[in-house]
């Protein structure tokens with residue numbers, strides 16, 4: 001795991017580095033507060049060892065800046081303090097540091113504290129991942145999808161371009177569960193997810209939106225591209241045979257697609273794709289329908 005050591009003293013950096021040499025860490029050093037913040041932004045370390053006394057920016061100020069940055073606030077910080085002052089230790093911990101080590105470092109203690117902080121970071125990363133992933137299909141879950149869609153929308157506002165969204169729903173899925181049982185239904189969902197993923201680019205965001213409902217966010221796509229992708233997925237799903245519960249199960253899916261053109265919010269985009277999906281359902285299912293063009297505001 002990557003560890004960033006921020007200390008204005010070259011000697012202290014060398015000592016800390018030597019003490020941690022056998023810990024199998026990827027160590028990056030920065031010789032001051034400003035440089036440390038820039039390095040943290042660039043390197044995204046798993047742990048930061050932060051000197052308290054630095055001429056350009058105190059360790060407290062660096063810690064404050066780290067904790068105020070959404071992208072960096074989850075990185076654990078261990079203060080390296082020359083003073084044994086309780087007030088300093090308390091202030092550091094209150095600012096969000098997980099621990100402190102007093103200089104001169106005891107090698108065994110430093111290593112143990114670093115290992116403990118990295119263990120916690122690893123668990124925290126796992127939790128963050130599980131909170132975003134649908135356990136059955138391993139696609140993004142709805143919450144992660146909505147968050148990523150907001151980010152893509154913000155990018156769109158800033159840089160322009162297009163963004164499309166595909167919404168898919170398995171047809172008569174309840175009948176699959178009723179006929180073959182829920183384990184078979186789960187297998188159908190997993191196979192459908194795999195088909196969606198197989199048709200997506202790296203930059204696309206496939207998610208399980210609800211029970212048998214899927215959404216794919218398609219950055220830089222227009223509705224026409226999304227419809228082409230949806231049609232490829234629709235055909236793959238239609239021709240696939242899901243092996244489960246000793247049976248060969250055949251399902252189809254309906255698709256609605258929409259793009260961001262003329263819309264003002266990410267919620268509008270979801271609504272437009274959902275309405276298109278409703279059209280696909282009422283047009284007999286197993287088909288792809290685009291959203292109707294937004295009605296221009298009366299002038």
Ligand SMILES: [Mg+2]
Pocket residue numbers: 007008009051052053054
């Ligand atoms: Mg110093």
